[in-house]
Amino acid sequence: MNNQGTRSKEETGMLTGMFRDRENTENAYRSLKERGYTDDDINVLMSEDTRNRYWGDDADKSELGNKALEGTGAGGAIGGTLLGILTQKYGVRALTVGAMVLSTVAVAAFGQTTPDLQRLSMICAVAGFCLNGAIVGLYALFAKAFPTHVRATGTGFAIGCGRGGAVIAPVIAGYLFQWGYSLPTVAMTMAAGSLLAAGVLLFLKLGSEGSVQPATQRESQQGLKGAEA
Numbered sequence: 304m305n306n307q308g309t310r311s312k313e314e315t316g317m318l319t320g321m322f323r324d325r326e327n328t329e330n331a332y333r334s335l336k337e338r339g340y341t342d343d344d345i346n347v348l349m350s351e352d353t354r355n356r357y358w359g360d361d362a363d364k365s366e367l368g369n370k371a372l373e374g375t376g377a378g379g380a381i382g383g384t385l386l387g388i389l390t391q392k393y394g395v396r397a398l399t400v401g402a403m404v405l406s407t408v409a410v411a412a413f414g415q416t417t418p419d420l421q422r423l424s425m426i427c428a429v430a431g432f433c434l435n436g437a438i439v440g441l442y443a444l445f446a447k448a449f450p451t452h453v454r455a456t457g458t459g460f461a462i463g464c465g466r467g468g469a470v471i472a473p474v475i476a477g478y479l480f481q482w483g484y485s486l487p488t489v490a491m492t493m494a495a496g497s498l499l500a501a502g503v504l505l506f507l508k509l510g511s512e513g514s515v516q517p518a519t520q521r522e523s524q525q526g527l528k529g530a531e532a
Contacts, residue, residue: 329420374424378431386436390443396504399440403501406433407494414490437497438465447509468496 322328328347335345386398409430416422441461449457472493479489 326420374427375431378428378433379435382432382434382436383439385432386439390440395440395443396509399437399444400501400504402433402437402440403497403504406430406437407498407501409433410494410497411487411491414487434497444504444509448507472496 320331322331332345332347382402386402389398409426413423413426413430416426442458445458445461446454476489476493479492484492
């Protein structure tokens with residue numbers, strides 16, 4: 304399937320084209336649909352081998368999964384970086400809660416979306432952006448939530464709980480599907496975790512909304528006073 308461009312036959316009003324892969328083929332198909340052509344106007348010819356390779360059940364799952372992972376990874380990298388920059392101007396807690404709420408919306412929207420590659424990639428990018436941004440914000444908040452002498456232990460324990468949730472969540476989703484629940488319902492259930500965490504974070508007592516540096520300075524000042532005494 305090599306791209307050979309397109310050509311029109313004026314005498315028949317026919318437009319033909321050859322495409323190298325599934326993505327180019329589907330882009331051309333969507334372009335024709337957007338121009339007002341119907342399925343009766345469009346004919347697609349392919350061999351049985353091409354159909355099995357690019358449009359078989361395994362190919363569909365692999366293609367959707369790969370695109371989703373690409374979107375999630377790209378969004379996650381941008382989200383973590385951007386939240387880190389925004390903490391220089393805005394409070395970490397507010398940014399983290401906002402990222403959690405937006406991730407809830409993104410995951411819920413994922414369950415409502417039709418299996419379209421572009422839409423799924425976009426939603427996964429938004430979800431990855433918000434989730435990774437929230438994780439970066441939580442790391443910063445750990446420094447405020449735990450006293451200095453237990454900060455490493457508390458942070459490790461919190462991260463361990465997060466890893467445990469990442470292991471349990473797919474198992475729960477699998478059982479929900481097995482019990483007959485639809486994708487939108489399962490997506491809403493999984494998204495509820497971020498919303499619950501955002502609610503808990505709102506009522507969590509933390510130190511001042513600055514960085515860890517003020518606390519370090521207070522400890523140094525207390526040590527100097529003790530030395531002077």
